[in-house]
Amino acid sequence: MRVLLINPASPTGTYWSMTDLCRFIGARTLVPPLGLLTVAALLPASWEFRLKDLNARRLDEDDWRWADLVMVSGMLVQRDNLLSVVRGAKARGKPVAAGGPYPTSLPEEVLAAGCDFLVRGEGENAIPLFLEALKKGERRGVIEVPEKPDLAISPVPRFDLLNLRDYAIMPIQTSRGCPFDCEFCDVVSLYGRKPRYKAASQVIAELEALHRLGWQKEVFICDDNFVGHKSHAKAILHKLIDWRENSGRGFGYWTQTSVDVGQDEELMDLMVRARFRNLFIGLESPDAEVLAGAGKFQNVRHPLFESLHNLKAKGLIVVGSFIIGFDHEKPGAGRRIAAFAEAADLPLVMLNLLNPLPHTRLWRRLEQEGRLHPGAADQDSFDYMKNTLTYDPERPDRDIVAEHRQAWDYLYEPGRFLSRCHRYFLELGSQRPASGRNPARPPALLPRNLGSLLNQARDLLTLLRVSWTQGVCSPHRGRYWRQFVDIYRRRPGNFPKYIETLVIGEDMFRLRNSFRLREP
Numbered sequence: 001m002r003v004l005l006i007n008p009a010s011p012t013g014t015y016w017s018m019t020d021l022c023r024f025i026g027a028r029t030l031v032p033p034l035g036l037l038t039v040a041a042l043l044p045a046s047w048e049f050r051l052k053d054l055n056a057r058r059l060d061e062d063d064w065r066w067a068d069l070v071m072v073s074g075m076l077v078q079r080d081n082l083l084s085v086v087r088g089a090k091a092r093g094k095p096v097a098a099g100g101p102y103p104t105s106l107p108e109e110v111l112a113a114g115c116d117f118l119v120r121g122e123g124e125n126a127i128p129l130f131l132e133a134l135k136k137g138e139r140r141g142v143i144e145v146p147e148k149p150d151l152a153i154s155p156v157p158r159f160d161l162l163n164l165r166d167y168a169i170m171p172i173q174t175s176r177g178c179p180f181d182c183e184f185c186d187v188v189s190l191y192g193r194k195p196r197y198k199a200a201s202q203v204i205a206e207l208e209a210l211h212r213l214g215w216q217k218e219v220f221i222c223d224d225n226f227v228g229h230k231s232h233a234k235a236i237l238h239k240l241i242d243w244r245e246n247s248g249r250g251f252g253y254w255t256q257t258s259v260d261v262g263q264d265e266e267l268m269d270l271m272v273r274a275r276f277r278n279l280f281i282g283l284e285s286p287d288a289e290v291l292a293g294a295g296k297f298q299n300v301r302h303p304l305f306e307s308l309h310n311l312k313a314k315g316l317i318v319v320g321s322f323i324i325g326f327d328h329e330k331p332g333a334g335r336r337i338a339a340f341a342e343a344a345d346l347p348l349v350m351l352n353l354l355n356p357l358p359h360t361r362l363w364r365r366l367e368q369e370g371r372l373h374p375g376a377a378d379q380d381s382f383d384y385m386k387n388t389l390t391y392d393p394e395r396p397d398r399d400i401v402a403e404h405r406q407a408w409d410y411l412y413e414p415g416r417f418l419s420r421c422h423r424y425f426l427e428l429g430s431q432r433p434a435s436g437r438n439p440a441r442p443p444a445l446l447p448r449n450l451g452s453l454l455n456q457a458r459d460l461l462t463l464l465r466v467s468w469t470q471g472v473c474s475p476h477r478g479r480y481w482r483q484f485v486d487i488y489r490r491r492p493g494n495f496p497k498y499i500e501t502l503v504i505g506e507d508m509f510r511l512r513n514s515f516r517l518r519e520p
Contacts, residue, residue: 219253
């Protein structure tokens with residue numbers, strides 16, 4: 001059996017596109033499709049596989065002709081392109097199976113597009129049933145397994161199917177599910193409220209596989225909440241530390257956590273020792289009433305500003321996510337979010353309009369209250385960078401949309417962004433580079449190996465490019481060079497991540513401009 005695995009293209013011009021970052025470091029796209037790589041590992045080893053990530057490379061007719069079976073997976077944001085893949089497969093007479101968050105949430109649309117086998121749920125339980133159906137000669141069906149699998153049976157993903165040069169960061173997963181029940185989040189409906197875990201030995205096996213393939217850049221631990229069970233997180237961290245110290249191998253890590261990590265001294269110290277550096281945290285709102293109304297009680301129980309300060313002092317960089325449009329929100333929410341981000345010196349902030357997702361408590365409540373628009377499940381309704389709302393908010397929607405746009409405009413004004421980066425990285429606790437070099441010694445600007453820059457495999461060309469765009473072409477070039485020299489001299493251990501953050505700023509400037517163009 002020859003299986004064509006297809007990851008549909010994601011929309012461009014979103015926060016996580018990071019096209020400028022990828023271009024600067026020579027990657028085609030940010031991260032590969034971990035779900036499809038896991039599915040490939042669950043299928044018979046005797047089958048042949050070809051993976052096409054349409055965010056990185058195009059699909060041609062030879063790929064279609066080669067395939068006996070097409071398998072596609074995607075998230076809600078990939079909806080339109082996933083349906084296009086299904087229709088393309090059927091137009092060529094190819095059987096197609098679809099799964100993942102979008103087909104699980106809205107299966108009717110995928111079936112209507114011509115999908116033969118639709119898999120709802122997680123692959124570890126569902127793929128054996130899919131194989132059994134094929135063995136019986138079945139040609140169509142919906143395979144649904146409501147039970148959540150034990151991740152002890154989850155295999156090492158087929159990273160060997162990737163062209164590693166296409167990607168900026170490589171994903172692994174140590175757990176699924178989240179113990180919290182935020183009203184607006186679909187993690188619980190998809191993966192459950194009881195987290196399930198991989199053993200530490202499984203995690204190391206995945207990292208070893210990446211190391212054998214030659215991966216040298218960072219790894220994204222894409223758990224729904226890496227610290228959802230702190231004892232498990234600490235066990236994983238101890239194993240990562242032991243692996244690095246005993247084998248001399250290891251990576252730098254990104255992950256997603258809840259803000260309570262900033263109140264656990266031991267956990268923060270372990271993350272630093274394991275070489276965690278970037279944390280994506282859903283802060284949502286600085287207003288306690290809004291947080292409580294959305295069920296984000298963990299952000300009420302733990303002081304946000306203090307937690308962020310603690311993380312910064314340890315050397316852990318926070319990417320903070322906020323949402324505008326909640327119930328109980330008072331006018332000026334955008335200004336309060338911007339003021340909070342400025343006070344916390346957060347360089348990177350994700351600003352979202354509230355987007356009700358299918359099967360969440362928010363979706364069901366708005367539907368019951370008659371506040372969900374009839375078109376809430378239409379084609380483009382899950383683009384979180386959109387400029388419209390799909391529900392009736394408690395205050396005028398034009399005010400919410402305007403505040404969202406104004407907050408983007410304020411926070412990513414280039415001079416203000418540069419100043420925030422400078423303040424943050426001056427105060428950020430330094431971590432010893434993965435290479436073991438002394439962080440008190442400035443990193444070499446001209447390393448012998450031009451394939452890596454500093455201690456994070458940063459290419460020298462990246463530094464030259466960002467210095468050209470922000471240090472030559474920008475009206476803020478004087479500030480850029482003053483800050484460049486200041487961080488290099490005073491906080492050399494933070495210099496690589498400082499440059500990386502400035503590169504990401506290029507993407508944020510582009511998004512800011514796109515929002516400004518949408519202004520009525």
